[in-house]
Amino acid sequence: MATQPVHIEQANAGTILHRIGLFGHRPAGEPEAHESAPAASTKAERRARRRLANDIRNFLLDHDLEITPASLASAHEVCSGLNPALNRAVDERKLECMPLTAQWLAEVSADSSGGGDRAVKDLAKKLESGIEQLSRATKNVRLATTEYGDELERRVDDLSGPLDQDQMIAGLADFAKAMLARSRQTEEELRKSELETARLRENLDRARRDAEVDYLTGLPNRRAFEAVLNAEYGEGRTSGEPLCVAFCDIDRFKAINDTHGHEAGDRIIRVVAQTLATICREDCYIARHGGEEFAMLFRGLGRADALARLDAAREELAQRRMINRRTDKPFGIVTFSGGIADVSSFADPRDALAAADEALYRAKEGGRNRILIAEDHAQAA
Incomplete structure (x- = not known):
């Protein structure tokens, strides 16, 4: 009897790990699907899953959290960035030097449950309310205008009959007075509608930022990047303009986290993000693709020119000597590796991303702190 909750918890944990994509196999006890098996995941996807699994593990260990379904789900939302509200709460908690306990995570996760989905639903309700209020105010304006016109027409008709000057003036x-009072009432309703519209616009802007902006660096996130990549790919195919994609990954980032802690690791991510952003002009788009990895698009640049620009950022970062201000310990040399692919050479932009990621992997294997161009044999015929 005493072991039953443990078995249930382990089964639940396995289900959650499978649901969030950390394990490729099905959970124990889950019936086999009858539909055809999905295509094998790419090396890039497997590496991304390994990075996410490592981040979740480190999050749980750093904050001394038990491995439970609830803590795994919260750790996944924090490390993947899928719940911006929870990320903000965790960051604020760290700044206050307060512990991230299981109870606190459960409370905050409940408040922010659903992440973006809940935010969208709440925003939809507010939009419906705002539209209804604006429609009501518009209807009142139209009704007041009609009443004003009808009453004015009646008054004009009265002028065609026998006139009593005093009675006419009083009327x-x-x-x-009646029309003035009605106009002021309508103006107040319109003012309230304008205020509500302004609030809705702010909420829309906030929702857009949460959906497309990385909470840590302020850069666009993976979702935003892939949307831009697809759009630029289509335009490039039409115009024939060169388009290159690059993947960059901070070298030995796990060692930085292990030595200096995750808060210091977050600061290094922001430094690298700022370094890469400095080489981005109107012809370049940069995003944090996940973890310590960044993705970049170079419009109108061939692979050699994109390599030269990215390599300049790599050299600039490698020459910096950074110190952990909280401990006065040096970080040592912080570098990144990268891979570049010519997007226009592929039939699908995702293939170009995979080729750039493969070049990045070769750069890592070749000693790190270098940028490599994707091999030609990976290009589409």
């Missing part, structure tokens, strides 16, 4: 004064 017009009453009419003017």
Whole structure:
């Protein structure tokens, strides 16, 4: 009897690990699917899963959290960036030097449950309310205008009959007062609608930032990058303009986290993000693709020119000597490796991403702190 909850917890944990994509096999006890098996994952996808698994493990160990379904789910949301509200709460908690306990995570996760989905639903409700309020105010304006016109027409008709000057003036004064009061009421309703519209616009901007901006660096995130990549790929195929994609990954980042802690690791990620952003002009787009990895698009640049620009950023970073300000310990030489592919040479932009990632992997195997160009044999015929 005493072991039953443990077995249930282990089964639940396995289900969660499978659901968030850390294990490729099906959970124990889950029936086999009858549909055809999905295509094998690429090396890039497997490496991304390994990085995410490592980040989740380190998060749990760093904060001395038990491995439970709830803590795994929270760690996954934090490390993947899928729940911006939870990420902000965790960052604020760290700044206050407060511990990230299982109870606190459970409370905050409950408040921010659903992540982006909940935010979208809440925003949809607010939009419906705002639209209804604006529609009501517009209807009142239209009704007031119609009533004003009908009443004015009736007053004009009265002028064609026998006139009593005092009575006519008193009637017009009453009419003017009534219309003035109605106009002020309508103006107040419109003012409230304008305020609500402004609030909705702010909420929309916030939702857009949460959906497409990386919370740590302020750069676009993977979702935004892939949307731009698809759009640029289509335009490039039409115009024939060169388009290159690059993957960059911070070298030995795990050692930085292990030696200096994850908060220092986050600062290094921001430094690298700023370094790469300095080489981005109107012809370049940069995003944090996940973890310590960045993706870049170079419009109108061939592979050699993209390599030269990215290599300049690599050399600039390698020459810096950074110190952990909290401990006064040096970080040592911080470098990154990269891979570049010509997107226009591939039938699918995802193949170009895979080729750039493969070049990045070769750069890592070749000693790190270098940029390599994807091999021609990976290109589409």
